[in-house]
Amino acid sequence: MQYFLRWARFFRRILVLGVLAGWIGTSPASAQNNLLWNGGFHFQAFETSRDAGSPAARTGAVPFWDQAAYGDAEACRAPANTVFRPQFAVDGVVVIHPGKLLKQLVLLHEAQLDHGDIVSLSVFGYQAKPGALRAALCQMQLDDAPGEWAPREFGQKDARSFPRHARGELVRVELGGSGSGDGTDFELKIENARITGALIDDPAQPSERANTLGIQVEFTNTSETDVWIYSPCLTRGPVAQNRRPDQRPLPDYYRHLPRTLAKLRRGEPLHLIVMGSSIDRASANPPLYLYDEDPRAAHFKEPLSSGDLLFDGARVGHPEWTPYIGQWRHYFSFAGRLRQSLMRRFNYPIDRLLLNFMACDGSSIGESHSALEPWAALALPPNPETNGQTAGPTWAQLHPAVFSRPEGPRPNLVIFGGGANEKVDGAEEVAVFEGSIRWFQRHYPGIEFVFCLWQNQEKASVSGAIRDLALAYGIPFLDLGRELHLATRYVNRLGFTPGDGHPQAAAHYLWGRMLERAFQPVDPLQTGVAQNHLPARVSPYTIGWEGEMRTYPAASPRIHENAFLLDDTVVNLWADSAAPTIGVLLDGESGESPGFYNGSRLKPAKARNPRNSSFAIGRLSLGDRHVVEVKGADTRIVAVDAKTALNRAWHGVESKSWQLHGLPTAPFASAWGAPYGAVQAKLPPGRAVQLRWIGTDCSIAWVTQAGAGTLVARVDGVERLRETTDAPFTLASGKKVHLENRKGVRGLPYGVHELVLEAAGGPVAVLGAFSYDTRANHDGQRTQEGLAAPGDRLVFSAPFAAEPIVVCHGGLQVREVSREGITFGGEQAGFYRVTGDR
Numbered sequence: 001m002q003y004f005l006r007w008a009r010f011f012r013r014i015l016v017l018g019v020l021a022g023w024i025g026t027s028p029a030s031a032q033n034n035l036l037w038n039g040g041f042h043f044q045a046f047e048t049s050r051d052a053g054s055p056a057a058r059t060g061a062v063p064f065w066d067q068a069a070y071g072d073a074e075a076c077r078a079p080a081n082t083v084f085r086p087q088f089a090v091d092g093v094v095v096i097h098p099g100k101l102l103k104q105l106v107l108l109h110e111a112q113l114d115h116g117d118i119v120s121l122s123v124f125g126y127q128a129k130p131g132a133l134r135a136a137l138c139q140m141q142l143d144d145a146p147g148e149w150a151p152r153e154f155g156q157k158d159a160r161s162f163p164r165h166a167r168g169e170l171v172r173v174e175l176g177g178s179g180s181g182d183g184t185d186f187e188l189k190i191e192n193a194r195i196t197g198a199l200i201d202d203p204a205q206p207s208e209r210a211n212t213l214g215i216q217v218e219f220t221n222t223s224e225t226d227v228w229i230y231s232p233c234l235t236r237g238p239v240a241q242n243r244r245p246d247q248r249p250l251p252d253y254y255r256h257l258p259r260t261l262a263k264l265r266r267g268e269p270l271h272l273i274v275m276g277s278s279i280d281r282a283s284a285n286p287p288l289y290l291y292d293e294d295p296r297a298a299h300f301k302e303p304l305s306s307g308d309l310l311f312d313g314a315r316v317g318h319p320e321w322t323p324y325i326g327q328w329r330h331y332f333s334f335a336g337r338l339r340q341s342l343m344r345r346f347n348y349p350i351d352r353l354l355l356n357f358m359a360c361d362g363s364s365i366g367e368s369h370s371a372l373e374p375w376a377a378l379a380l381p382p383n384p385e386t387n388g389q390t391a392g393p394t395w396a397q398l399h400p401a402v403f404s405r406p407e408g409p410r411p412n413l414v415i416f417g418g419g420a421n422e423k424v425d426g427a428e429e430v431a432v433f434e435g436s437i438r439w440f441q442r443h444y445p446g447i448e449f450v451f452c453l454w455q456n457q458e459k460a461s462v463s464g465a466i467r468d469l470a471l472a473y474g475i476p477f478l479d480l481g482r483e484l485h486l487a488t489r490y491v492n493r494l495g496f497t498p499g500d501g502h503p504q505a506a507a508h509y510l511w512g513r514m515l516e517r518a519f520q521p522v523d524p525l526q527t528g529v530a531q532n533h534l535p536a537r538v539s540p541y542t543i544g545w546e547g548e549m550r551t552y553p554a555a556s557p558r559i560h561e562n563a564f565l566l567d568d569t570v571v572n573l574w575a576d577s578a579a580p581t582i583g584v585l586l587d588g589e590s591g592e593s594p595g596f597y598n599g600s601r602l603k604p605a606k607a608r609n610p611r612n613s614s615f616a617i618g619r620l621s622l623g624d625r626h627v628v629e630v631k632g633a634d635t636r637i638v639a640v641d642a643k644t645a646l647n648r649a650w651h652g653v654e655s656k657s658w659q660l661h662g663l664p665t666a667p668f669a670s671a672w673g674a675p676y677g678a679v680q681a682k683l684p685p686g687r688a689v690q691l692r693w694i695g696t697d698c699s700i701a702w703v704t705q706a707g708a709g710t711l712v713a714r715v716d717g718v719e720r721l722r723e724t725t726d727a728p729f730t731l732a733s734g735k736k737v738h739l740e741n742r743k744g745v746r747g748l749p750y751g752v753h754e755l756v757l758e759a760a761g762g763p764v765a766v767l768g769a770f771s772y773d774t775r776a777n778h779d780g781q782r783t784q785e786g787l788a789a790p791g792d793r794l795v796f797s798a799p800f801a802a803e804p805i806v807v808c809h810g811g812l813q814v815r816e817v818s819r820e821g822i823t824f825g826g827e828q829a830g831f832y833r834v835t836g837d838r
Contacts, residue, residue, distance in 0.1 A: 033247035041092030132223035168291035258528030276418025280359035282333035326384025337512030357388030366424030430465035435545020455481030544569030558673035623699035623744015709762025751802025804836030
């Protein structure tokens, strides 16, 4: 009995202690989480990838912390530190070298803080001399000065006036500071720091309490010897806490950029392309000037650069950057900031990071399809307006390491940031982006992409398309729109874009910080996830956008009477006009007609600009004839870019592939540049012609003529088309013309097909047929191989979706083939391969 009572008292004591521990664990003090990212100073050393003798337990940059240059602060494993022993077990410690600064910005919405909240900071460390470390909590604010200002008053060329607020960088206002005291081992604290700020949603109204959007934690070594720190902890509340769990997990976007991260770790030169519009290359109103950012200066927030907006690296302490940055906007842009971040974090010189701005004022991704090839190939020389570089030196002179690598100067990473101008094809704008992705993947296998889309309060309609592609292609999607939308709780809604929809420098700073999160791995390094190469298409209209572009100048015979017959489904058109906008008709219908979405700017153009067109469209049916026209007395087509769908083959009636059964052919004089051939065959009623072709789709072409009959088309014995061929086309001028026409037969399984054409009620002038292979990839393809002898019969284990393609070698031949099997002929045994759709 005593034994039983002894155990009962023991278990009761355990129960009481457990309840007490649970009560303590849920107390307000212990419930505080660390609001900092990477307060444990985790890192992933890359130096051993460049030099096998480098230590794997030390690196010259701290992930998710900022410093002015690589090596200002170094992270290392705590046991690898031979200077001191931390007061408790930690993973990483950081040494800050004399006179250097380590800092981190914590956005209020990410930490779930608000104006009026109280925060406190704790950090442990070691110093050789007293008071070596100074810590500060700083409020980061947007400039909210009321009224307007005129750049011309400060020697600038711009004669307009703009709101004063949101000029330049974020404003730093110290909230509290503290020193490290006398001991060698120390805990530094800043307590009871109240966040001030007020949201006045009107740029014309002054505010005594500015728009605070974040808290910046700063550690400065004020001594002449190294200072070591570890376990920094920012918590909510008046009392500093430490060794608290992290509130936010670290992002792992880097996993979806495995090739780019591997190159960064190895120090290999990179070619980065920035896609988008004016926003992406930091065009803004007012322009992005270099301002005096010292709050103590008499000329605080006044422009420092001259009226010339060309970049001068000496003004920011880096004269060696001048040849690589064309204008100040390219320096302040989110992509320019990313390049600077990569240089700091991965110890890169600027000549090993080629930043190629394909983004252009007013442009959209649809218009820019004409520029994909020349910009990716660096076919145009460096120029501030063209690609964001300083004019004069060649690409090879600026970036010799990029050109000397085995793969040459091909692009490695495409950054998609723009979205405000993306309206081409309406809801099917997804095809515009997807087509460009697939174009890059076909021409530059292994290329990677990242999405970081500028959105004002998540209003960009293209966001849905980008999310769809991110899911399908495994591309990292950094949701900047959500971040900035949540930040509008704390700042004026016009604070990021004070003049119009173009973000100012502080907004680009936040944009760049969001993008750089995709390039900061820490230990333990997680498994990389390769982006999907040419997966199934998200949009059926992508087939046209991923094709190859061809340019037709105004003098081309393909442009006739201000009209153009499309090669397939995608067109970029430039037209000049005395009117402020050009009028466009597509297949005889204007932009106001149902089913025709006009997302183009319709601005007149006197010359072809591969990044800006007057009109672009791609949401059209493949295989059908499409006619684009411009209308107006003073309107003329300057040039047309048209895309040809992939894997398209033309089978004119003059080809021996046709079985014409003695039907004669004759030349055909086309007034439209013969888009479907220059030979015709007059097919009378009661006669038939055949064509065997390989693919998934076909398009039958004919000439419309007065009194012509009806064209009947059968594919594999099934009637798929019945079209009258005597209807004229009405041009924008009202003129009725007979011209070439064609119609598509879609959705067939890949394989060998037979096309049979007949005429009914009158003759039909047949020109030929296009065949297409529109498969997104070969995932659905099935192949069977083996050896056979003449007379053998091979029965497939399962029928192919269509008649398969059979290739024989060594004297073996095919006597008969169907979806179910093959009967072989020939003179001797040999090898065969059968290919088709499952």
